[in-house]
Amino acid sequence: ICAIMIEDHPTPHLLMRENVQAMKRGSVLVDVAIDQGGSAETSRPTTISNPTYIEEDVVHYCVPNMPALVPRSATRAFQNQVLPFIKLMLRDGVVETLQNHPYLVTGLSTHQGKVVRGIIADVFGVKHHSVEEVLK
Numbered sequence: 001i002c003a004i005m006i007e008d009h010p011t012p013h014l015l016m017r018e019n020v021q022a023m024k025r026g027s028v029l030v031d032v033a034i035d036q037g038g039s040a041e042t043s044r045p046t047t048i049s050n051p052t053y054i055e056e057d058v059v060h061y062c063v064p065n066m067p068a069l070v071p072r073s074a075t076r077a078f079q080n081q082v083l084p085f086i087k088l089m090l091r092d093g094v095v096e097t098l099q100n101h102p103y104l105v106t107g108l109s110t111h112q113g114k115v116v117r118g119i120i121a122d123v124f125g126v127k128h129h130s131v132e133e134v135l136k
Contacts, residue, residue: 001030001032002030002032002038003039004033005033005036011037011038012039013039013040013041015029015040016041019040020041020042021056025058027059028058029043029058029059029060029061031060031062034046034063034064038062040060042058044060045062046061046063048069088101105131108131111135112134114127115129116129116134
């Protein structure tokens with residue numbers, strides 16, 4: 001199973017063709033990072049109706065947005081991870097929660113109408129603000 005994500009950048013190929021060639025014939029490669037470009041050189045997006053292909057004698061499964069295949073389970077799993085932080089934000093406020101839990105800042109895209117993600121600001125042609133600026 002291949003899964004990597006570098007925020008705001010295409011996924012780098014971690015498995016090169018030579019690595020895939022070295023895999024046992026009939027192995028299955030599941031590229032969870034296909035939404036971001038794929039983490040194997042031999043990966044290309046497939047569909048739910050045609051989910052696999054064979055390349056270098058390895059079965060590739062590269063369906064984008066895999067959680068959509070199990071929406072109830074995916075929603076429940078997402079809810080279980082996010083709900084505690086939503087409760088914190090409701091209790092303490094967004095700014096205080098982000099200051100007390102700085103790892104959550106990586107999930108912040110906008111605050112008070114200001115865009116803090118460079119790539120989003122670029123796409124929409126709006127001003128990019130620093131996180132520090134918007135959390136004052």
